[in-house]
Amino acid sequence: MGAFAEIMFGGLFQGSLYAMMAVGLALVWTTIGVFNFAHGVFMMLGAYVAWQFVSLGLPIAVALPVAVVVMAGVGWILQASVVRPLIGRPNIVLVVVITTLAAGSLIENGVLTLWGPRSKQLPSLLEGNTVIGGVGVSLHQIAIIIITPLILAALWAFLNHTRLGLALRAVAQNEDASQLVGLNVTALYGLAFAIAASLAGLAGIFMGGYRFMTPVMGSDPLLKALIVVVFGGISSISGPIFAAYLIGFFEAACSYYFGLYWTPALLFAVLILMLMVRPEGIFANQSRGLA
């Protein structure tokens, strides 16, 4: 009973964070066709921005939405500065890998200079602990497990049931045709980046509530999000969401039975196997397109 509860809980919790990260990566890939390697930095920056507001005296309930909005702006600016000017070049995928890596590195070191190397921590969303199925868990983690699916469902509804969401899905499929029905393609690119950055920032704030924050806290989640999108297929946003929870459960089970030490090795073994057997991802069909 204890093992089951521990794996369930760990899987749901890690899966939530991975899903929130991976969805942003997938959103940017499907709409713009580039890979954003500054995504982990968005996560870290979201946590630091929230921390700054909290240390100015705002309660976390206020600091969180403000930081998420700030991150949307950061995402937009990053897109306008290192992605948009390159659109239409040959090799765009490779070039943007490099520009986003460079921007990420700049931001990371900027944060280090601005806020210093000392680890920080955000207040929890909810204080206190409880025991479920024989496992002690914090209310903060339970809140994350409940909030994340709600946010992801809202994103899904936005993409599938609003005209703006429809426009985002359309840009993903055919840029010329999108322009010819009068869509503002540059604004939609900005919007995709803004949404991705907000979600990553939110994941960072969630993480900063139970682990210490450092300027490099985003690199491991970025790596995991990459594994998730390879696993789930990057051509949709539902694929990565399911894959994120799958990986979360896999990690939880691995670290329970084999220990934390073996978990990354096993994860990559599964990833390599996956790439050999089904390179387009478990849940993917082969085209690019949202939803």
Next chain:
Amino acid sequence: MSVILTVEGLTAGYGRVTVLHDLSMEAGRFGNVGLFGPNGHGKSTLLRTVSGLLKAKSGSITFDGEDITRESPRAIVGRGLIHVPQGNRLFPDLSIADCMSLGAFSPRARPHEAENREKVVKIFPKLAERWRQRVRTLSGGERQMVSIATALMSHPRLLILDEPTLGLAPKIKDELCASVQEISKGGVPLIVVEQDIEFLLELCPQLYLVNHGTVETEIKPGQSIEHSEIMSMYFGH
């Protein structure tokens, strides 16, 4: 009828390659305009420049008395100049219904959405049967219908069709030609690129032969023209 589109001294191309050389034409004075000429001589480039997908290097494009040479495709769609590009690639993973809502995206088209949808269903009853189907699952002819229907949802004041019957089976092609005729009778002036000269002659009183990136010959209404003459324009002597 009055002139709705004027192109003057237009030069355009891709990167360092110039495709259009000092091209001038106008549309609207006599109704529909047909463009013909060999492949690779600038017809599609002309249309892409008119709709703003390509930037003109020099020259001017005037729509309804206003200069649109430097405007974005979105602004041009907002004026009601709607372009159906060649090859009906469209949005493979959207449903027909989704395409129709996208067509009505511009603020100018939105108030007319319901009325235009009725029009579309009347002209293309086949589409109404498959309203929820994804575009990728449709046949080439149906996809072409969706492309044109999407353009109609944008409430066009001038509709540009780039080879609407390209690659279609003869039966489907006849059906599509009839639909295009019906759209034209509905009062929307057209600019049509087409390889089927009979269809073009029937639809358009005014024709331009585009060759080597410029207008080589203009045929105005009243000038009788034989099929064989056009063939010799196409292929030389």
